[in-house]
Amino acid sequence: KVAIVTGGAKGIGYETAKQLSRLGMRVIIAVNDERSGQESVKRIVQETGNQKVECMGLDLASLRSVRQFVQRFKAKNLPLHVLVNNAAVMLVPQSSTEDGFEEHFGVNYLGHFLLTYLLLDILRQSGKEDCNARVVTLSSTTHYVGELNLNDLQSRSCYSPHGAYAQSKLALVLFTYQLQQHLTAERSHITANAVDPGIVNTDLYRHTNWLFKLCKWLSAWLLFKTPAQGATTVVHAALAPELEGVGSCYLANGQKTNSSDVSYDAELQSQLWTLSCKLLSIPGTGGLTSQTSESIHPT
Numbered sequence: 001k002v003a004i005v006t007g008g009a010k011g012i013g014y015e016t017a018k019q020l021s022r023l024g025m026r027v028i029i030a031v032n033d034e035r036s037g038q039e040s041v042k043r044i045v046q047e048t049g050n051q052k053v054e055c056m057g058l059d060l061a062s063l064r065s066v067r068q069f070v071q072r073f074k075a076k077n078l079p080l081h082v083l084v085n086n087a088a089v090m091l092v093p094q095s096s097t098e099d100g101f102e103e104h105f106g107v108n109y110l111g112h113f114l115l116t117y118l119l120l121d122i123l124r125q126s127g128k129e130d131c132n133a134r135v136v137t138l139s140s141t142t143h144y145v146g147e148l149n150l151n152d153l154q155s156r157s158c159y160s161p162h163g164a165y166a167q168s169k170l171a172l173v174l175f176t177y178q179l180q181q182h183l184t185a186e187r188s189h190i191t192a193n194a195v196d197p198g199i200v201n202t203d204l205y206r207h208t209n210w211l212f213k214l215c216k217w218l219s220a221w222l223l224f225k226t227p228a229q230g231a232t233t234v235v236h237a238a239l240a241p242e243l244e245g246v247g248s249c250y251l252a253n254g255q256k257t258n259s260s261d262v263s264y265d266a267e268l269q270s271q272l273w274t275l276s277c278k279l280l281s282i283p284g285t286g287g288l289t290s291q292t293s294e295s296i297h298p299t
């Protein structure tokens with residue numbers, strides 16, 4: 001079985017890649033820093049004994065890089081059973097990706113949208129009726145306070161790092177539900193779920209202020225999960241037998257739970273999907289059958 005983990009060189013992504021390797025999967029960690037990626041691969045191989053771990057360059061802040069990554073992956077002629085959309089930036093000062101998108105929206109959301117979209121044909125070929133391919137996308141509790149402004153997705157009128165991060169994490173939940181709707185409609189053997197890893201002690205917090213950093217330093221051992229603990233729900237979403245064929249879930253602490261009310265808004269899911277395809281200059285349904293208007297909501 002083959003998995004791709006974006007941002008797999010450190011933090012939750014690294015631990016996810018390690019746990020998947022330990023379970024015998026062939027793992028490709030997709031990294032924007034190839035040197036630290038190679039070091040992470042070395043460590044995973046040493047610790048798990050699994051030689052089938054490698055890293056490949058991927059900068060989610062560049063749509064060109066996303067396309068090149070997919071081309072290079074396709075050239076390997078490998079199947080793909082698990083795609084973990086893990087990489088992210090948080091609270092970065094206002095900046096833009098290579099393609100002019102606001103950094104959180106571009107890296108966390110649009111980069112992963114395009115990556116998933118371009119890998120769908122391989123996921124389709126790799127998923128089987130009794131063993132679906134899985135797309136696991138990292139969101140966050142922060143999405144509950146996220147607001148999606150369809151008229152200003154790039155936060156041009158008013159930029160707040162917290163607002164931009166929360167928006168990107170809400171967008172990823174909306175994306176997951178809409179993707180599953182397309183996949184169900186076309187009867188492909190792929191499922192899509194979103195995961196909240198909890199509050200985890202990683203470098204993600206490097207752009208927080210000194211007071212937060214001090215509090216984190218004092219209380220991390222008590223209040224924060226370790227990256228390995230944070231990765232458990234991700235691995236659960238990627239491999240758990242009880243999630244076979246199950247999509248459109250929001251998973252936290254290893255369990256299905258409700259995401260924010262707004263994330264179940266079918267109209268918003270569809271509008272965001274259409275707008276994203278426009279921004280990425282890709283066809284609206286991209287080989288997926290046309291969408292239905294039915295809302296995705298947990299039963």
Ligand SMILES: NC(=O)c1ccc[n+]([C@@H]2O[C@H](COP(=O)([O-])OP(=O)(O)OC[C@H]3O[C@@H](n4cnc5c(N)ncnc54)[C@H](O)[C@@H]3O)[C@@H](O)[C@H]2O)c1
Pocket residue numbers: 006007008009010011012013030031032033058059060061062085086087088089107138139140141196197198199200201202203204205
């Ligand atoms: N740490 C937490 O408390 C927490 C809480 C909720 C959700 N999350 C989510 O978990 C995921 C992993 O975060 P983490 O805590 O391990 O953070 P981290 O900062 O340790 O790791 C983030 C990874 O993303 C990669 N990355 C950043 N920009 C990239 C780009 N342009 N292209 C490719 N890769 C890029 C980084 O290199 C790094 O490997 C993120 O999606 C984050 O939003 C984390």
